[in-house]
Amino acid sequence: MHNNNNELTLGAPLSGPVMPLFNIDDAVFASGALGDGIAIDPLNDSLHAPCGGVIVQVARTLHALTLRADNGAELLLHLGLDTVALEGEGFTLLVGEGARVEAGQALLRFDLDQVARHSRSLVSPLVLTNGEHYELRARALESVKVGDPVLQIVPRQTPRAAATPESSDDEVRRHARVAHRGGLHARPAALLRQTAQRFDCSARLHLGDRSASLDSLIGIMGLGVEEQAQVEISCRGKDREAAIQALLQVLQTPLAEDHPHAAPPPPIASRPVEAGVLHGVCAAPGLVSGPLARLQGIQLPPDPGGHDAQEQRQALNSALEQVRSEIRATEQQALSRGDHAEQAIFNAHLALLEDPALLDTTHQAITHGSAATHAWSQAIDSQCQVLLELGNPLLAERTNDLRDLRQRVLRALLGEACHYELPQGAIVVAQELTPSDLLLISQKDVAGLCMAEGGATSHVAILARARGLPCLVALGPALLEIAPGQQLVLDADHGRLELTPDQARLEGVAIARWQHQLRRQRQQERGLSPAQTRDGRTIEVAANVASAAEARQAHLSGADGVGLLRTEFLFVDRRTAPDEREQLDAYQAVVDAMGDKPVIIRTIDVGGDKQLDYLPLPAEANPVLGLRGIRLAQARPQLLEQQLRALLQVNPAQRCRILLPMVSEVDELLQIRRCLERLAGELGISQLPELGVMIEVPSAALLAGQLAEHADFLSIGTNDLSQYTLAMDRDHAGLAGRVDALHPAILQLIASTCAGAARHQRWVGVCGALASDPLATPVLIGLGISELSVSPPQIGEIKERVRHLDAAECRRISASLLQLGSAASVREACRQHWPLD
Incomplete structure (x- = not known):
């Protein structure tokens, strides 16, 4: 209506009775998850602009519009409840996106009878969606006509707002495509929030015309960001450049999960x-x-209300702290076991416990006299409804994490030990x-x-x-x-x-x-015994590990060595690179944990889609085809040289083997070998560790003979080799099920690698996921593989599988499998020739 010093009075967009948002029958709006405002039960058949501004968004189904007022306030005008299901039937749009409108102008006409018959309610919310910048003051009204003053919007004068620079020079923005399977659900959202909190800056996530502060896990998930969605990150403040690089890395690096491609429930x-x-x-x-x-979960009796707010807040805070302590203890136990999936789950739970949207809703209910138990329970239920309303099956599953926190905090509040x-x-x-x-x-x-x-x-x-x-x-x-x-x-x-x-x-x-x-x-009892085929061929069964704790477990399980130590665990989630001493101590601990067994240590494999906060690199259109692995070492040689110096000092040198990732040509190997020899001379070291090459790209497999001439061993990474050979992203939800390393083309590359290595009497191992697949064991043995590096729990199983095979028979049958036309046909042939128990 009128604009005075950025203060704005809004006119009623509809005629009819007025009610506060928290009184309407919709958990999403009533919880305040979308913002503060009012609702009107319309008696007329058209929606009008409450003020002048620009239409910045129109829902596909025409039931809602977003208006950006001249002072920057963003207003959601939502006609009815559950009207998205009408698919636009009964609505006539009178303005388009980008249109300039004036106060009182008709925006949308609707068939009052049709919408009323086919929706849950005609009650229509008017919501201020960017309330972090504005304060909303409502008038005490029971009923209004179109244009009557209903709300006043006043810019917030808070220290935080005052400290936020208005100059665009202080803000950095970057676009990214979300790589996480299922989009930004609890764990990636928690990681995004956790990453933002490490920096001295203010960060937001933008999806189209909507945005959320990275302080709020619920806010992030509430955007409903789907896999492969194009989003934007904005950062303001001292650490903005470092923060935005770290946040881009989180968005573009999918989480590793057990059985990530599990089939959804059938209809x-x-x-x-x-x-x-x-x-x-x-x-x-x-x-x-x-x-x-x-x-069954905890059931609460009705709440009579009228509780002392201070006492209830104290009770809630004590319960929250108790649950935090319990979760941290669980997280620490998972860390000590090297169980990164479990650690990530409970890290997300900790983030949810600190979520401002959840806590604000709870404290608001306590202020109005609710018991802490009921306030917490209702806040959880409201946020669950927010996620369910988004229509994303994976986000709907994540409501279970919220219900878990409901139960845990209620047990702490009620003093109920769980027996x-x-x-x-x-x-x-x-x-x-x-x-x-x-x-x-x-x-x-x-x-x-x-x-x-x-x-x-x-x-x-x-x-x-x-x-x-x-x-x-x-x-x-x-x-x-x-x-x-x-x-x-x-x-x-x-x-x-x-x-x-x-x-x-x-x-x-x-x-x-x-x-x-x-x-x-x-299998476990025989895990310490060698894996030897019926005709006497010995196959080494090693373990893939990421820490000394995992190495100790692998050694106890009978691993013949460490076939792959991923060193990235030392470099990620920190502000500076580990120094030479820290690296040496970590590598030495793994070697010591394996007794007299060899340990293959892969040099750092980051870059492209896996960036380091302290090593900002330009964003890439195709990260997996960009600056990663050994290519990063060529661009930032000081990082690799420091790592090589640490590896050269591991004792004894003959039990430490160095593995180079993402090698695609012989010159890359020769450059690193010369560097290794130079550093050894500077350190006065005469005995060098063996140097191997990862076969992860087709060019390396085809050049295996030339590489084996200068390398001491070759190790095939079937995960990357599969996606590069098949031109299918192994993290793509629609294609991942087809990225199968038993594809005949990949088997031909494995055969080519083994043949090239044999010309120079070099051994070949497999450290990718195919090594842990018992169905593939006879094929790999038949193609010439002499080492399999598997997940530690599978050591006994794979060793037992080897003992039931005849290597000569494996060679004969595997040669015929190369002529088949698909991975499915290879798998079926394997089941027929070498059935699993």
Whole structure:
């Protein structure tokens, strides 16, 4: 209406009764997640501009517009609730995006009867979406007509706002494409927030015309950023340049997750109908039987209200601190085990506990007299609804993390120690288990887990796989109708929960389970023995590790060495590079942990999509094809030289082997060998470690003979070799399932590598994921591989697999597999020739 010193009075966009946002029947708007404002139940049939400004966004379904006022305030005008489902039916847009409008101008006409009949409600919110810069003052009104003054917007005069420079010279902006599978869900969002907090600057994430402060995890997830979305990061403040490089790295570097390409649940209509059987999705494999035991969350009685706000805040703060301590302890245990997936899960939980949107909503309810228990519970429910409304299945799964925090904080507030009374060997059933539930359950002697909801990519699924607990998810509401104590058979491998197994079936499952456990025990017992084929060929089975703790575990499991030590763990998540002494101590600790076994240490493999805060590099259009691996060493030689100096001093030198990543031509190898010899001379060292080359790009595989002439060994990284050969990004959600290293073209490159190495009597190993695939073991042996580097838990399994093979037969059959036309046909042939137990 009028604009005085950037103060703005808004006119009513509709005629009808007025109500505060928190009174409307919509958790997203009522929680204040989208901003503060009012709502009007319209009696007229057109939406009008509350002030002058520019239309910056129109919803695809025409039910909502965003208006940027002349003073910079951004206003969301949302016609009705759940009207997105109308797909534009009943709406007529009168202005377009980018149009300049005046106060009172008609923006949208709608069919009042049609919208009322086909939506949940006509109640229409008016929301200030960038309230961090403005204060909203509402008038006490019961009903309005179009144009009546309803709200006043006043710029905030806070220290933070005053400290924010207005000059664009102080702001840096960069675009990035989000590489995280499923977009910015809890873990990548938490990592983004955590990274931003390390720097002295203010950072925001922008998606189109919407943005969120990187202080708020809920705000980040609330943008609904999908995989491969183009976003923008803006940073203001002293550390803006370093911060933006670090944040770009987070956005463009996907998280490594167990079973990242697990299949989604099949549509309900396509699931088989079978009497006495519920069908679900396998989250963790296994076959078990046992009695049903149900787990239920904490139920709160009605809250009478009128509580002392100060007492409730103190109770909440104490409970939050208790839960933080518990989570930090769990996180530390995961770190000590080298379980990075579990560590990331609980790091995200810590971030959620500190989320300003969540805490503000809770404290606001406490201020109005709610009990801390109910305020916390309702805030969680509201934020869950925000994520569910986004329509992203992966974000919907992440609401389970919020429910987990609901349970943990409620237990702390209520003083309830969690004592799960579970029968031995039970199959635990719940609507949806939380990560903390699973940690407590896994301490009991239970057989397996079943959930009515949940997904195969959930945090609970990751934890269940890590603990070897068979788990089915998405079984549906019928699961919760089964009586406690009923005997069930959980066949997670085939997605089946059998409700009425007979005695013969139960005995068969028990025998199969006993045989599996016996087989695993036998594999572990024989893990310390060499892996030798039936015709006498010895295959070294080494371990891929990232720390001395993992190396110790691998040594105890019978690893013949470390086939790959990833040194990036020393360089990431810090402000400066590790010095020579720190690196030497870390490498020496791994060598010491492996007793008398050799250790292959890969030089730093960052660059392109994996940038370091202290080594800013220009953004690249195709990061995986850019400055990474050995190419970074050529661009920043001081980084590699410092690492080589540390590696040269590892004792004894004959047990340390150096591996160079991303080599694509012989000259790169020769340059590093000359550098290594020069540094050894400067240090007065006469015995040099062996120097090997990673075969990760097709050119290296085709030049294997020339490389082997100057290298001491070759190690094939099948993950990168697969994506470069097939021209498919292994982190692309739509293509990742097709990036299979048993593709005949990749097998031909492996065969070429082994043949080239044999001409110079060099050995070849595999350190990529294919080495850990038992189905591929005979093929790799047949093609000439003499070392397999696998994940530590699989050492015994792969060694046992080798012992059942005949190397000559493997050579004969593998040669024929090179002529097949697809990875699927290779896998089927492998199953026929070398069936798995």
